[in-house]
Amino acid sequence: xxxxxxxxxxxxxxxATEHYLDVPVDYAHPEGEQITLFARELVSTEVPDAEQLPxxxxxxxxxxxxxxxxxxxxxxxxxxxxxxxxxLMDQRGTGLSxxxxxxxxxxxxDVDAQxxxxxxxxxxxxxxxxxxxRRALGLExxxxxxxxxxxxxxLTYLSLAPEGLERCLVTGGLAALTGHAERIYRHTYxxxxxxxxxxxxxxxxxxxxxxxxxxxxxQVSEQLPDGRPxxxxxxxxxxxxxxxxxxxxxxxxxxxxxxxxxxxxxxxxDAFLDALHQQASRAANPLYALMHESIYGQSTLGVSDDGRxxxxxxxxxxxxxxxxxxxDAEQPLxxxxxxxxxxxxxxxxxxxxxxxxxxxxxxxxWEDLYDLDVLATNTxxxxxxxxxxxxxxxxxxxxxxxGRVRGLKVWETDAFHHDGIADDGAAIFARxxxxxxxxxxx
Numbered sequence: 001x002x003x004x005x006x007x008x009x010x011x012x013x014x015x016a017t018e019h020y021l022d023v024p025v026d027y028a029h030p031e032g033e034q035i036t037l038f039a040r041e042l043v044s045t046e047v048p049d050a051e052q053l054p055x056x057x058x059x060x061x062x063x064x065x066x067x068x069x070x071x072x073x074x075x076x077x078x079x080x081x082x083x084x085x086x087x088l089m090d091q092r093g094t095g096l097s098x099x100x101x102x103x104x105x106x107x108x109x110d111v112d113a114q115x116x117x118x119x120x121x122x123x124x125x126x127x128x129x130x131x132x133x134r135r136a137l138g139l140e141x142x143x144x145x146x147x148x149x150x151x152x153x154x155l156t157y158l159s160l161a162p163e164g165l166e167r168c169l170v171t172g173g174l175a176a177l178t179g180h181a182e183r184i185y186r187h188t189y190x191x192x193x194x195x196x197x198x199x200x201x202x203x204x205x206x207x208x209x210x211x212x213x214x215x216x217x218x219q220v221s222e223q224l225p226d227g228r229p230x231x232x233x234x235x236x237x238x239x240x241x242x243x244x245x246x247x248x249x250x251x252x253x254x255x256x257x258x259x260x261x262x263x264x265x266x267x268x269x270d271a272f273l274d275a276l277h278q279q280a281s282r283a284a285n286p287l288y289a290l291m292h293e294s295i296y297g298q299s300t301l302g303v304s305d306d307g308r309x310x311x312x313x314x315x316x317x318x319x320x321x322x323x324x325x326x327x328d329a330e331q332p333l334x335x336x337x338x339x340x341x342x343x344x345x346x347x348x349x350x351x352x353x354x355x356x357x358x359x360x361x362x363x364x365x366w367e368d369l370y371d372l373d374v375l376a377t378n379t380x381x382x383x384x385x386x387x388x389x390x391x392x393x394x395x396x397x398x399x400x401x402x403g404r405v406r407g408l409k410v411w412e413t414d415a416f417h418h419d420g421i422a423d424d425g426a427a428i429f430a431r432x433x434x435x436x437x438x439x440x441x442x
Contacts, residue, residue, distance in 0.1 A: 012073075013045055015043045016040055017040070017041040018040055037089070039133055056142065057142055058144075058146075061150055064093070064290070078426060101283075102352040111355045112359070114356045121287070143165070143169070148392065154382075167381040181314035182317070185314055188338075191390070194389070196333050206251070206255045209255045212259070233346075238279055245416055283347075289347075298366060299364075310364040313361050344358075376404060377406055384408060385428055386398045387413060387414070
């Protein structure tokens, strides 16, 4: 596997080195087809002997999210750079790591060929990529920080290759280790409903505005900037704001400018339509929608109440149990990270992938991502921030998982929501790092 350094750039207190590595599509056949893995290494130029510091791999949220593109050392990265050289890896299929989208995926062939390829883009393959990069850097072990889906990957890493890990930090990312995808959504829909009640308690006028928007789009044809019609389902996607500490309040600023007076009467403002478009488009990360429910796919541990193994649009089916989230509800609640099949008809970035999405949702023989026996005997120091009111990674399921990983230390807090590291990442990182340090005198 060829490792090459493309460039090194120094600016604003950091040195960024760009790494490229050739890795197998399928690690069961390492001599087969290769793809490109990209990672950016960040080192502080203001920390003495920073080039001698140990390494920290960041496992970002997703699926389908590239590594952060940063231009200065701030937030959690600034804190981490005091003690580590930070690796920001584009997970396979994202960023510069052989990206997958509507343009590139058809190169694989027909739907069956595309599905066969995508089966190698889950957490187990990402862990193997990380190990390949660790070895290419000549490291015996490194530490990791996993945010959201990055925490899911961390649990897979601890299952498959714990020998490569010095310590693991997790924020809002302790995945349920057992159960069908339906189980996840039966926990998260009530969390979203509670968050909505909290939000409308702060901003009761926004419930009135939102109801007006729903009624308006029922009667008046409105279009997003790219020409797509505005539907109730698209408006509901504004619920993505609910996962944030401060971002949730940005929703109020969006709704307060929902309408503008025109010669044709009240219409949705361009500013509001642009905000809807930002939530409705997956052009920047199509893998998120395409692979989202596959991250819960388990061949032996993921059987639904009715014996179903395939994920089969679990979020959409479970929504029927929570009718306030259905678009035709009298006062529809806002959705969050749920993925629905209509995305693949509505979004131009996803429409060409509709057949692949259907096929992935029908897969019934996913490999298990976690080894419960290995996790039960874990020896790697692990510290996790569990957010009491997290609307995406349920607190109760997180604590259940924590109890199954030997030695995992939990810091539960209601001070943050799912994207806590975007709010006060430096403090969160510092606290978790301290929790994994050996006790004084040990």
